[in-house]
Amino acid sequence: MRRYVLLRTLSILPALLGVSVAVFLLVRLIPGTVVDQMVGTEGSYSEESMRALRAFFGLDAPIHVQYARWLGAVLRGDLGTSWRTGLPVVQMIVSRLEVTVELTLVALLVAAAVGVPLGMLSARRENTTLDHVVRLVSLFSLSIPVFWQATMLILAFSLWLQWAPPVDFVSLARDPLRNLAIITLPGVALGTAVAAVFMRMTRSSVLEVMGQDYIRTARAKGLAEQGVLWRHALKNSLIPLITVAGVQMGYLLGGAVITEEVFTLPGVGRLLLWAVFQRDYPLVQGTILFISALFMVSNLVVDLLYAYVDPRIRRG
Amino acid sequence: MDRRTFLALSASAAAVAAAPAVAQQARRAGGTFISAKTTEAPSLDPILEQALSRQRLDPLFYNRLVEWSHEGKLEPALAESWTTSGDGKTWTFKLRRGVKFHNGRDFSSEDVKFTYERILDPKVGSGGRGYLSAIDHIDTPDAHTVRIVTKQPSASLLAGMAGGWSAIVSREAVEKSDLRRTAVGTGPFILQEWVPQSHLKARRNPDYWDKGKPAVDAIEIKVIPDEANIIAQLRTGNIHHALLEDNKNYLLVKDDKRLRAQRAPRLGFDMVNVNHGRKPYTDVRVRQALSLAVDRAEVLQAAASGLGSVTGPLTPAMRPWALPADAFKEWYTPNVERAKKLLAEAGFPNGFKTTLKVIPTFPTMVAGSQVIAAQLKKIGVDAQIIQEEYGVWIKAIIKPNFDFDLTMNATTGDADPDSLLYRRFHSSEKQWNNDGDPDVDMLLDQGRATLDPAKRKDVYDRVQRLMVDKAIQIWTFAPDMIDVTQSGVQYQQHFTTNYYGFRTVTLEK
Numbered sequence: 001m002r003r004y005v006l007l008r009t010l011s012i013l014p015a016l017l018g019v020s021v022a023v024f025l026l027v028r029l030i031p032g033t034v035v036d037q038m039v040g041t042e043g044s045y046s047e048e049s050m051r052a053l054r055a056f057f058g059l060d061a062p063i064h065v066q067y068a069r070w071l072g073a074v075l076r077g078d079l080g081t082s083w084r085t086g087l088p089v090v091q092m093i094v095s096r097l098e099v100t101v102e103l104t105l106v107a108l109l110v111a112a113a114v115g116v117p118l119g120m121l122s123a124r125r126e127n128t129t130l131d132h133v134v135r136l137v138s139l140f141s142l143s144i145p146v147f148w149q150a151t152m153l154i155l156a157f158s159l160w161l162q163w164a165p166p167v168d169f170v171s172l173a174r175d176p177l178r179n180l181a182i183i184t185l186p187g188v189a190l191g192t193a194v195a196a197v198f199m200r201m202t203r204s205s206v207l208e209v210m211g212q213d214y215i216r217t218a219r220a221k222g223l224a225e226q227g228v229l230w231r232h233a234l235k236n237s238l239i240p241l242i243t244v245a246g247v248q249m250g251y252l253l254g255g256a257v258i259t260e261e262v263f264t265l266p267g268v269g270r271l272l273l274w275a276v277f278q279r280d281y282p283l284v285q286g287t288i289l290f291i292s293a294l295f296m297v298s299n300l301v302v303d304l305l306y307a308y309v310d311p312r313i314r315r316g
Numbered sequence: 317m318d319r320r321t322f323l324a325l326s327a328s329a330a331a332v333a334a335a336p337a338v339a340q341q342a343r344r345a346g347g348t349f350i351s352a353k354t355t356e357a358p359s360l361d362p363i364l365e366q367a368l369s370r371q372r373l374d375p376l377f378y379n380r381l382v383e384w385s386h387e388g389k390l391e392p393a394l395a396e397s398w399t400t401s402g403d404g405k406t407w408t409f410k411l412r413r414g415v416k417f418h419n420g421r422d423f424s425s426e427d428v429k430f431t432y433e434r435i436l437d438p439k440v441g442s443g444g445r446g447y448l449s450a451i452d453h454i455d456t457p458d459a460h461t462v463r464i465v466t467k468q469p470s471a472s473l474l475a476g477m478a479g480g481w482s483a484i485v486s487r488e489a490v491e492k493s494d495l496r497r498t499a500v501g502t503g504p505f506i507l508q509e510w511v512p513q514s515h516l517k518a519r520r521n522p523d524y525w526d527k528g529k530p531a532v533d534a535i536e537i538k539v540i541p542d543e544a545n546i547i548a549q550l551r552t553g554n555i556h557h558a559l560l561e562d563n564k565n566y567l568l569v570k571d572d573k574r575l576r577a578q579r580a581p582r583l584g585f586d587m588v589n590v591n592h593g594r595k596p597y598t599d600v601r602v603r604q605a606l607s608l609a610v611d612r613a614e615v616l617q618a619a620a621s622g623l624g625s626v627t628g629p630l631t632p633a634m635r636p637w638a639l640p641a642d643a644f645k646e647w648y649t650p651n652v653e654r655a656k657k658l659l660a661e662a663g664f665p666n667g668f669k670t671t672l673k674v675i676p677t678f679p680t681m682v683a684g685s686q687v688i689a690a691q692l693k694k695i696g697v698d699a700q701i702i703q704e705e706y707g708v709w710i711k712a713i714i715k716p717n718f719d720f721d722l723t724m725n726a727t728t729g730d731a732d733p734d735s736l737l738y739r740r741f742h743s744s745e746k747q748w749n750n751d752g753d754p755d756v757d758m759l760l761d762q763g764r765a766t767l768d769p770a771k772r773k774d775v776y777d778r779v780q781r782l783m784v785d786k787a788i789q790i791w792t793f794a795p796d797m798i799d800v801t802q803s804g805v806q807y808q809q810h811f812t813t814n815y816y817g818f819r820t821v822t823l824e825k
Contacts, residue, residue, distance in 0.1 A: 031707070031711045031712070032708055032710055032711035036710045036711050036714060037358070037366075037710060038364055038366060038443070039366060039441070039443045040366040040367075041710065041713070041725065041727070041747070042366045042368075042443065042727065042728055043443015043444065043446075043481075044442075044445045044447075045443075045714065045715050045745070045747055047716075048438040049439075049440075049443075049445065052439045053364075084358040085359055085496055085497050086359065086494040086495075086497040092512070095511065168538075169514075264541050264545070266511075266514050270513060271513065274356070274512075277706065278358050278707075279707050
């Protein structure tokens with residue numbers, strides 16, 4: 001088991017290296033640089049000034065040299081300084097981390113709280129009208145993009161409940177009630193699609209498990225149907241669900257970018273979007289590297305959890 | 317009802333129930349003044365950052381030697397008085413005594429020299445170099461005197477010194493800290509905290525040289541990306557002030573008794589840039605045809621709900637320089653027949669295909685582009701609208717790339733005609749349209765060197781007429797600058813710069 005944990009943890013490193021190369025190149029493929037933005041159409045243009053600014057940001061060096069400089073700094077634990085604001089990238093990310101982590105967890109919670117029970121219900125009532133309705137709804141929520149749903153939610157809430165998205169984010173520690181008032185709706189918007197995935201996964205998984213021999217044995221023992229379902233079926237159905245939850249973290253972190261923008265939450269996602277618009281390379285690179293690491297670590301945790309839940313894996 | 321209107325309306329209904337926190341505060345002197353805006357200053361650097369959102373913040377933390385007054389006059393600020401030599405080339409400024417930087421050090425002539433030389437140094441890369449380019453060298457005979465010698469007599473030197481990039485900084489602040497994220501000036505407020513995309517907080521500078529200012533103890537500027545939400549916050553009394561980005565929102569607040577909306581002409585304007593380096597725009601008749609096809613009043617109506625004015629090369633806010641739009645009626649009265657005739661003469665009896673670029677995040681440009689494309693269709697010009705993200709667009713259109721046929725554009729504007737026109741339209745600069753016209757060049761050179769105000773006005777009258785006659789580009793409209801405050805707030809608009817009026821704002825009834 002120890003060997004498995006070690007190998008699995010080490011496997012993150014090459015993946016992160018790959019991400020670092022990809023993000024470094026991709027952000028440079030977008031036309032326009034920070035220098036164009038700074039001078040823009042308002043400042044006095046001179047080729048000499050443009051050259052000076054490019055040199056200031058190190059953009060005059062060959063691309064592999066730029067990459068080596070950046071990677072070297074990252075390996076020493078330095079994500080650099082934001083080109084636009086002059087603030088340390090780490091500081092900018094950390095100050096927004098709470099929002100994104102909370103949003104993602106709330107979304108995951110919403111997904112589990114809605115998706116799993118609905119999935120079980122659907123499985124129990126397989127091929128009934130209820131099953132069809134639940135499946136249709138889940139298909140619908142899978143299909144609508146998160147930005148559209150977020151906008152519609154804001155619209156609905158402001159129309160019927162006279163509620164507008166609050167302006168100031170308040171942390172959970174400072175004022176839990178106000179915090180929940182702010183984070184719940186975005187959490188629902190972001191979690192809906194994942195709830196649909198959870199629902200479909202739970203349904204098929206429960207259906208599969210219900211056909212297993214040990215369920216028949218449990219029933220033959222004279223166990224009540226509720227007991228069969230909750231004690232035997234659900235526990236075993238959850239194994240694939242854990243994997244799906246890990247994979248969905250990627251969707252949630254990506255979706256957080258859009259959700260934060262629509263609900264104007266000061267999170268890492270909105271920071272990333274701003275950094276891209278500003279062509280603030282160190283900030284884009286640092287943020288994406290950070291989000292990727294977060295995703296990989298959450299998958300690592302899922303894998304380890306999986307090994308814990310299913311003994312066959314850690315022995316294999 | 318669109319989404320924004322609808323959000324603002326419904327949010328305001330909620331506002332009635334909520335306790336108006338700000339309204340209570342408004343009765344006492346001092347207090348914290350809270351403003352909100354949709355766009356963020358990407359950086360606070362007064363010398364390197366072009367964004368208007370940055371320029372608007374400058375007067376909080378910094379001073380210039382001379383500054384624009386509310387009435388559009390250049391007033392002494394860090395310079396108390398000045399004289400010019402007989403040949404008009406040597407300017408001697410007497411500096412104000414007892415002025416301190418936020419770090420406690422006394423302001424001196426060395427700071428002026430350091431700041432201007434830094435702006436002028438091409439290796440620093442300041443976009444404000446053009447404002448001060450008349451300067452040959454700077455002497456500091458003593459700590460309270462600055463002598464500026466210009467290459468030739470310059471009518472716009474003072475305006476350049478009052479311009480958007482000319483805030484006086486201290487050497488040690490530049491060398492030891494990072495002015496992108498801090499602010500060390502002589503201004504009325506001291507920066508306390510800046511969290512990008514969230515808020516900026518500043519407190520009153522107790523040592524500010526202009527005694528009695530500012531009236532408030534502190535200010536906070538919040539970033540709220542959706543203007544409908546800003547309107548809702550105004551109505552709920554959570555903020556005191558907002559400068560509207562989308563003038564349509566004026567219609568939502570103009571009849572609200574709790575709020576006061578002030579309108580003034582804005583220096584900035586919207587336009588269509590025309591690439592003179594590409595056919596068929598090399599032909600003046602084609603450009604003139606476009607000018608005749610565009611109904612500017614219709615564009616203004618669509619883009620800014622009519623809240624603004626049709627403008628020529630100098631906007632109505634640029635008193636006394638601007639000619640009224642009536643002066644251009646030969647080209648500003650839409651005339652499809654004449655436009656078609658001009659196109660036919662230029663060899664395009666059936667029109668032609670072209671492209672019109674637009675940045676999707678600028679609402680006035682998007683609305684304007686659709687109207688203009690429809691108007692051009694009437695003379696057979698088929699303009700395909702191309703949306704480009706801001707950064708992509710800038711890269712494409714700036715010198716030396718000039719990768720566009722036609723593009724929507726908007727500018728911050730400038731209070732002085734030389735500062736506004738020279739670096740955009742002189743053939744040695746040609747910043748926007750890839751243009752260059754010997755007659756325009758001659759007049760621009762003349763305007764720059766003419767010190768007598770009446771003669772100078774005459775030169776710029778001719779420049780304006782000539783530029784519209786030759787359809788150097790299509791000027792469309794100048795939107796109004798609209799500030800909305802709680803009705804108890806005494807707020808004076810600063811239309812001559814389009815900056816915030818935060819130095820004089822009071823929360824008293």
